Amino acid sequence: MPHDTTIEEAKPKIREFLARFFGDHRIADDEDIFATGFVNSLFIMQLVLFVESEFALTVEDEDLEIENFSTVDAVAALVTRKCSAPVSS
């Protein structure tokens, strides 16, 4: 079951996952991941899978906005929003 995850808990995990793709480039929390040129479009699937398994949540169709995945800040916000929301389905 999802438990409340704070922004502070989520961000380091997201940064660590991203670091595998970015090598020695340190991505800023508000930097557009897709504009960096480091990732291809398979990346979005990997990111969704990572978010779902790491934070034990399901990315639903209504979450499927590019704005929810474009920065570390945005992904952390999505995670905390979903983890604190009442379980719907």
Place this chain on the structure above:
Amino acid sequence: MATRVQLTPEQAAVREEYESFARDHIAPHADAWDRSAAVPEEFITTIAATGYLGACVPAAYGGSALDAIGFGLLNEETGRACSSVRSLLTVHGMASQAIGRWGTAAQRESWLPRLATGAAIGAFALTEPGAGSDVKGLVTTARRTEDGFVLDGAKRWITFGQRADVYLLFARLDGRETAFLVERGAPGLHVTPVRGILGTRASMLAELELRDCRVPAEALLGKPGFGLTAVAATALELGRYSVAWGCVGLIQACLDASLSYADRREQFGKRLRDHQLVQRMLADMATGAAAARLLCQQAGWLREAGDAQSVHATWLAKYFASTTAFRSAADAVQVHGAHGCGEEYPVQRYMRDAKVMELIEGTTELQQTTIAQSAYVGHAPARPATAPAATSNAASADDEKVTA
């Protein structure tokens, strides 16, 4: 990455069931279906009755919701008998999975029960005359109307497009790639059979023309702009996984046919199986089948675990299995000599089908460049990829790839 080798007792049991179904209901007819360039409607009814078409549909909607290995085994045994039938499982599974994963509640309730029973057949419509590997070249457009959307454009190489009841179709809406569920009877949708294809001849390929094609507002699947990156990418990932397993079946079929022929046929006073150069081909097929099966199992295990590494593992599996399938099929024809060229033996069909496997769901070359790029993940220091983010390139056959 650790590798799990053994099937569970349940998986071993379903594999047996799939093998038996394919042996009784598919293999005896595969050559005839290949010649007639169609899978007969009676067979669609037969396979629908088994529930196999519901493999990618959640149980809540009447599907069998097979685990990743179970779905793989179904594709292996089906692909061992007939690549065209396996391609039906592939595209139907892609449409089912996309609706189950990204569809609205209404779309799921409307389509999934029908897709589970085979009352509706799904297909995947991404490729265009001018956009194969490079799906960023997509030119089919969608524009909003008061009560829905109007689509204009053309789609090529749509597997089971002649038969499908619903197409997971991609178009640009306000310039952004977007997924739609287009029903067969949509006004302005014209379906034309494609004839004379090299391999998977019974896969009932079609071209779709969309001229002022009107679809309701409920046809929109997912969000505009995420259609290609998420909806198409996850569907293609399933397709690639399905094809990889189908190729394992194809390699196994080449091995089975070659073992049997080399055992019976004598040349220069001894059986072919005792000629060392023939043994080399048999050894490579046996090794290739085992290695490809292991890669597919690894990909399946990671998929089942929802592991992000499943994406890379699936590419490895599809690349290895499809290239090995073509080499195995060419060797199988070689083992059969002149007999391999005729219609009496299925190996020429295997060779034609195996070539198609090197084109669909990402060409061999696209697999190579993507796998090489992915090998750099975690291998610091990284540099920006040469292509811009989210660029797509891919195959030239029926379905495409989304990569940079």
